[in-house]
Amino acid sequence: MAEFLQFLFSGLTVGAIYALVAIGFTLIYNASDVVNFAQGEFVMLGGMTTVFLGYVGVPLPLATIVAILATTAVGFALYRLAIATAREADAVTLIIITIGASIFIRGVAEIVFDKRFHSLPPLLSNDPIRVGGAAILPQSLVVLAGALIILLLLWAFIERTMFGKAVIATSANRIAARLVGIDTQIIVGACFALAAAIGAIAGILVTPITLTSYNVGTLLALKGFAAAMLGGIGSATGAVVGGILLGLLEALAAGYVSASYKDAVAFVVILTVLFAMPHGLFGKTKVERV
């Protein structure tokens, strides 16, 4: 039981990060139909920028804020300079652009930062809390609480503000949104910026536990994408559930099956779910028009 609790908590922690990456995917996908494979780089940028600002003597709270703002700017620039310039291109072409962007961001990180692993001091203490025989890092709780707060804020922002309503309108129908006077360019740009900010926060939260380096983004993008698809692309609930589920699956597979086969187990489950539900857990069934 203690073992199970241990796996459960590590799964939830990783799952929360996957969920934040997946919600970033969903946000950008809904607003612009772009599958953004550079989403993982935002997570890397958040963690790495904070670490390196810390190294040059910037106090950590300030470093955190600067890192989030800088990553947000990168997200907006990605939209303005690359995606918006290539508008009306194929879906696959846009995916390759975001992959190019992720190689580029990683390449810049390699130069500006370095190729080693880095960590941040945890927000609370480093002593594990004992719950039912399992040891839980306080930072895990910080990650979970952080993820929960971000998701609630995002929900409130989308559902309760005028700007959020414009986002919903844009994702429902871009042309109709433009007709009622919404500047969809700004909305889509804002969604990129917001997704980048969420990624950066996720990166800062998780760095004390998993460490960070210039190339952590690729794997996170892959997992976030898989999580978003497991949940059903375009569904915010799906992204969160998909992310948590993927994290839990990996942790339980690593604990009970084999650590080296955890990715395999996770993908076998994803494949099985997709064979049974071709649109993911919460995805809408689309009808193809002839």
Place this chain on the structure above:
Amino acid sequence: MSVLPADRFRGLPQQRLFSLVPLAAIILLMPLMFSSAYYYRVAALVFIFAIAALGLNLLMGFAGQVSLGHAGFMGIGAYSVAIGPAHLGISPLPSFVLGVMISTLVAFVVGRPILRLKGHYLAVATLGFGVLLAVAFTNEASWTGGPDGMIVPHLALLGRPLRGPEPWYWISASTFLVGAAVALNLIASPTGRALRGIHDSEIAARMLGVDVAGKKLIIFVVAAVYASVAGSYLALLNSYITPDVSSFLRSIELVAMVVLGGMGSIPGSLVGSAVLVILPQALAFFHDYEHMMLGLIVMSVMIFLRRGILPSVTAAFAQRHK
């Protein structure tokens, strides 16, 4: 979608194959510029990846089905020529054939359920398939040597072992020619027309009596065979193989080759492969700036030549000469 370059290849088989003559001439003449074995090696790599990209292009460009796990089939081909001689006592050439057969079988079994999925769901399912294979290659160390990889013995042809990159240049280039000829014929066949119908609208194609699932499966298997051949060649050229051959990044690279060169353009597969194989070699000159430049170039090409290098350049050229 009449803009597909394939439409230009309609006509008699002789005419279709005639379009490959310039390519054959380039293959014959290019070694005149090669001053060292290094050039042969890079050129062989270009053709090897072009073979895999060509297969993937049939799947993506003509049938409109994405695969983010195609390097998995390269892995099957590569590990066949490695494991066959090392553990099973099968010599390299039959191992190569065995690899093609295994890829065919795997593609056939996996293809049916996977190809029911559409768009991004198909992408994530193929991605999962690729990850599964890569994980297996990494962890079954007693068979594959694990993350460190394993040595691949030389292939002997007519009693002579093929050493060095030069024979592999000729083998991979001529295989690419054969592969292109097969692809051109396939596109012009009833199956090819059915595939383009599926690309435009699956439902419309089904209403016209096209066996959608069957046709998709055929092209998926064909693409798998191309990748398997390329994987075997890669392993034999390098005499060494690591699980990296079937990694997610390799799959992405193959997709990038197809899209960069031009989806639905057969010579485009070669152009895309040439760009992504030669560019990192050339950019090694920039040392630390290599990845940054690579990302920047990939992004710029896709932004400014969004239909792919070859179709965009050809279109611009045709415009000027109107």
